[in-house]
Amino acid sequence: MNFIIKVAIILLALGIVSAIIYGLIYYFIWNNHTDDEPIENYEIINKTIIENFYTKDNKVYFITKTLTTKNPYLIQEIKNIDIKEFKPLSTNIGVSKETGIYRNIPIKGTDPETFKAINEEYSKDKNNVYFRTQRINEADPETFKVLGKGYSKDKNNIYLIDKIVTEENPETFNIN
Incomplete structure (x- = not known):
């Protein structure tokens, strides 16, 4: 052969x-979703931002379009969330009184009092920076900036997604 x-x-x-x-x-x-229920049965939590967090029967759901189920929407319940204490921060990121949340997954170790979305994929609190649900080791929340094309930087390092990638000077590093 x-x-x-x-x-x-x-x-x-x-x-x-x-x-x-x-x-x-x-x-x-x-x-952990419902295939047969139409999205019209759910109420959007915050119409001022385009987001995917909905509520129904005092529960919070993350809903996205999908091609993998009979229903064109993937409906996932966010478990153990008090709807009165939940706040969407971006399309994919929210916060409850207990934790930061990416889509329907709690982000371990977050400080909900200082937790905020940087964009649709990145978030931070006073102690850490997160990509989706992963903490970015060594990232400085105060100086962290998303550059684009998967790159970000802080005063000490340059990152690709959630990994340190180069020893170049973060002050002069650019993406084109």
Whole structure:
């Protein structure tokens, strides 16, 4: 068998394994949603910002469009949230009296009193900076800035998503 065919078979096998793993993750972790209920049965929490947080029956839900269910919306309950104490901060980020939240997932270790959204993916509190639900180690919340194209920086480091990527001077680092 020639080399190209072997590589193609390996890539095909990796694709199949990846699809199976994704399916299992979806089924066991992300599948806490309602397939059959129309979005019209939910009330948007804050109409002044475009966001995905809704309420129904004193519960808070994160709702997004999807192609993976019968219903065109993926409806996920945010567990253990008091609707009176919940505040959406951006499309994907909210805060309750207990924790910061990314989509429908609590962000561990956040200080809800000082928690705020930087943009749709990044948030911070007085102690830490977060990308989605991950704390960015060593990031300084006071000087942290999102640059774009996955890059961000603070007074000490340059980051790609949530990892330190270069020893360049953050004051002079630019993306084009």
